[in-house]
Each structure stands twice: as structure tokens, then as C-alpha cells.
Amino acid sequence: MVLNDRINAFAKLGEFLSQFKSTGYEKVNTYHADDSFFDEMIQKIESAKHYNGWFTKENVLFAVDEWSNALTETNLKQWLSAYELSNMTPKTIGVIMAGNIPLVGFHDFLCVLISGHKILIKQSTNDNQLLPFLASYLIAIEPRFKEYISFTTEQFSDYDAIIATGSNNTSRYFEHYFGKVPHIIRKNRNSVAVLTGEETEEQLEALGKDIFTYYGLGCRNVSKIYVPEDYNFDTLFNALYGYHAIIDSQKYANNYDYNKAVYLMSNYKLFDNGFLMMKEDPSYSSPIATLFYQKYGSDEEISQILKEDNDKIQCIVGANKTQKTVDFGQTQSPGLGDYADGVDIIEFLTKIN
Template sequence: MINKLEMVLNDRITAFSELGNFLSQFKSSGYEKVNNISYTDEFFDGMVEKINSTKHHNGWFTKENIVFAISQWSQALTINNLGQWLSPYSIPEGTPKTVGIIMAGNIPLVGFHDFLCVLISGHRVLVRQSSNDDQLLPYIASYLMAIEPRFNDLISFTKEKFTNFDAIIATGSNNTARYFEHYFGKKPHIIRKNRNSVAILTGNETKEELTALGEDIFRYFGLGCRSVSKLMVPENYDFNLFFTALYPYNDIINGAKYANNYDYNKAVYLMSNFKLLENGFIILKEDSSYGSPIATLFYEKYTSKEELQQKLEANKENLQCIVSNNFSKESIDFGTTQYPSLSDYADNKDVIEFLTTIN
């Protein structure tokens, strides 16, 4: 029998939906305080301050991208969305396990999905954040604990080495993954490595589709695993329409950090006598790798659909998203990589299923 002081799944869904309501006040079009949202008076101004401090703390985290991330979570955290997401699972109620999360810091709130998964499944979360993204989540957690005080005993942040935990979710590079495997391999774990996303072009795309692809390329300056870092194009592909379609994103070069990367990479490539295509704010380089540097987009040519399918299948462990106009059943539409649903798991590893098996 569950103690009445313990939360059941519906309690947790309600709390996160309240958080979604609170976050909905912070939109790209502006901030608007809604007085009938719980604890708005106590937390609204502080959230504005946290957005500003996050922007100053990390030069890659522009206000536009921070608020975009917040807005995406506000739209995801509804009772309907949460209920539909969790309906296929059997989530047991009982004594919570402690799940450590080592978060990346490449884009704003990149670790929030893991944080949500652990708590919504009834476990205790122990978070170690990247110093690049350590401003927003603790404040959001404090709001969550104000809404639902029973979360107070289930949420902890630390800068120390994990010592007392039952399972681990760690996100990092291919190099740090080896370190994680060494230290955490004996416990139940999800350990993530580098992943990138690709777009498949055929030459039949409309200008509108290619402009939408620009969102997949430029959002978060291309720093996310869902950001398209490479194009797969047919032989003799004409890039003229592609460059024309990307022009609405030309303001990105006005950011000093992005511009510095653009200038540096262009200089390195030219000194190395690489053949380049560029338009003043993005460099295209033919390359077989998947992870391109900032302000650079790799491309690779293919001769047939069958050949390309084989190549993508062989490299699926390196890929997060495949974007195309119905190239395959696994691909998603242009312009949608940065709008994942709650069931879109990093590395395609089902975190909720993993969390229900901890014993």
C-alpha cells in the first residue's frame, strides 16, 4: 500500500504540467506575467534574471535560443502530452532509487529530458551539471519543489563525484564515454556518445523546404546532436537554390563567437587548399565525417538510394536524426529536428523503459 505522503504518477504529471504553465510565460515574442499561474509572483522575476544570467554566463546561449528552449518545454509539459507519452509504460510505485545524471552543456536545458524522466518515473534524481549550463535547471527545480513539496526529498544537485547511487545516465563525448564506462559500468546505466544529424537532398526540394532545413542547421549554432551537420547530396547537385533558401539566416554571422569560428575555419581550409563553397555565413566542405565544426557544414555525394541507405545503416550509431522529404521511414521532415516530442530519446535509448527496470 502506498503511503499517502508519497506521490503517485498523476501527482507528478500534475506538477510538471504546472511547471509547463509557468514556463509558458516566457516566449520569443516577449514575457507576459499571468497572475493565475501558481507561484508566479514568487518566481517570475527570478526566472527573468536567470535567463539574463544564463546569457551572460555562456556566450553561445543567446536570449533567443534560451527562450526557444524554454518555450519548447512549456509546450511539451501538458497533462495531455505527458499522459500520452507515459501511457504505454507500466511505471511501478514504490521506494525510489537514486539515479545520477551527468549532463552535457552544449545547448540550453539539454539535460532536462533526463531530469524529467527520472522524476516522472518516481525516482530520486542526483544531478551533476556542466558548468556551461548550470543556471536555469536549479531554478526550475526550485519552482517544481514549490508546486509539489514532496519533490524536495527527490531532487539534489552536486559538483562532487557520485558515490551513492543506484543507476546512472551520463552524456558526453566519445572520450568521456570510456571514462564513464570505467567508473559506472557495474551499475545500471545509459552512457551516450557523440551523435550528429544529417539531411538527405535529392535536388527536388522546394525553396521552402530548404529554408526550413536552415532551422535544423542554425538553431543553437549547430551545437546540438539534433542539429544537421552534414548533407548527403546526389552527384552534380546544384547548391544555388540551397544557398538562396538559407539567406534568411544570414544574421547569424553578426554573433562574434560564430563569426570568429567562420573566419578561423575558412582560413584553415583555404591554407590547406580544400575546395570550399560558402556564402558569407556558412562554409560547405566535402568530407566523409559527420561532426562538422561551427559555421561549417559537411557534404558527401551519393550515387544511388541503395548505396546511401547502406551507408546510413552502417553509421547509425553516429546519427541522431535523418532529415529528408520521405527518403525513408526513419527520416523526419525538414525544419523539425529542434522540435522533438517527449518520446524522442537521445541516442534512441528509451529512458523510461530503462528506469522501470532498476531494482
């Protein structure tokens, strides 16, 4: 397979995914492969919650829609134009995937295959239903991929490089076990927003998307905000009210009730609007239904904090002149070249001997 073959296959996968929207399913008969894939995809979406209670139909469709938008021939060619991929010798890349949000490992899957390598995948049991199905669709439209895609539940063997995503604890195991081969090992990261108090209502409403999408379980979800000393939290709460229906989720509500009880028993000061708590805390990883906040006194102070904690932060939303930022409402819509932890996976894959 040459690069254009691989691009064409993933663009067709993007077309297939475009049939499944939050507004409804619309079958397009010209979109390749057997009709049974359409019906089975619906079944995968509708049943996802049975395997993982956080994977609601809404959240799965959000992930599918984002990937359908990304996987166009134009986007793929533009992304890959910066790399030399024409003479790659296929290597086997072991990929250990997280399972916190739907299709969280798809970008690694895409990067390995589009670069011309073979992939050996070990999925989290929290997210092991949809990707194998999409892989089967990819093979149906480009059968040569069959020799390039493998899934396993066992310990890895016969690999040339590793991409592993896990917690700070599991990363130490990964470093020990895979340290002798080329590797990318990811630890815990969270995303933050830097507010000035001058944001528009529309910007703060969009921030709610960064906070609440996937119930806040992704590393690109904003789990902490930085605010000026005299910040008016009522303004933010008013703007976020449109997301109040999230409390109707039993799993989310259970976490809200539990964390609120813990905080109240510990006499922590909270801002609370009935579906989101805000707690002053220097940490980054806030529990579900909680948003940490920290006050800052000057632009220089917040810039220094973000610089020192760069290895803990995935995305920065809002106002900061010294760091790359993401627009309000866009943390869960990364481009193909927005690599996790800022590590260029394609560049890494081109250098494996």
C-alpha cells in the same frame, strides 16, 4: 507521490514556462507559486549569456518555448500511457549532463522524476544556471519533490543507476567508472539531411532551422548533408540566405573566420556564402559555421551508409525510405518519446531493481 501528482506538477511547470516567449514576457497570475519566480526567471534568461556566450536570449527562449509546448497534461499522459509506473520503488539515479545547448539535460531530469525515482545531478559548468531554478519552482508547487532532487559538483556516491552524456573520450571513462551498475552512456552523435534536389524552397528554408538553431551546437542539429552527384548548391544557399544575420554574432563570426582560414591554408575546396561554408567531407561532426556534404549515387547507397553509421547519427532529415526520418525544420522540436540515441529512458528506469 502517485503518477498523477508528478504529471500535474510538470504540467504546471509547463504553464509557468509558457509566460516566456521570444515575442515578450506575459505574466499570468493564475500560474501557481510565488510571484518572485516570474521576475527571477526573467533575470535567468537575460543573464544566461554572461555565463555562456552561446546562450543568447533568443536561444534560451527557444528552449523554454519548446519545453512549455511539450509539458502539457495531455502530452505527458499520452507519453506515459505506454508504461507501467504505478508501483515504482524509488531509486537514486545519477545523471551527468552535457552543456552544449540550454537545458540539454532537462529530458533526463523529467524522465527520472516522472517515473518516480530520485535524481542526483552533476551539471556541466556551461549550463548550470537554469535547471536548478526550474527545480526550485517544481519544489515550490510540489514540495514532495524536495526529497527527490539533488545537485552535486563532487564525484557521485550512493546511486543505483547512471545516465551520462559526454564525448567519445569521456564515455570510455564513464564505462570504466559506472560499468557495474545499470547505465545509459551517450557518446558523440550528429544529425544529417538527405537531399534529392527536389525539395521545395520552403523545405530548404526549414532545413536552415535544423542547421542554425543553437548555432549548430546540438546533437540534433544537422551538421552534414547527403546530396546527389549533380546537386545544385546555389538552390540551397539561396534558401538559407534568411539566416545570414547569424554572422552578426561575434562568437559565431570568430569561428567562421578561423575555420575559413584553416580551410583556405589547406587548399580545401569550399562553397561559401559569407556566413556558412560547405566542405566535402566523410565525417559527421562539422565545425561551427561549416556544413559537411557527401555525394551519393543511388537510394541503395545512401541507405547502406546510414545503416552502417547508425550509431553516429541522432536524426535524419529528408528522404530515406529505410530509416526513421524527421520533417524539415523539426529536429529541435522532439516529442517526449523521442529519446536521445534511440534508447528508451523510461523503459530503462522501470527495470532498475
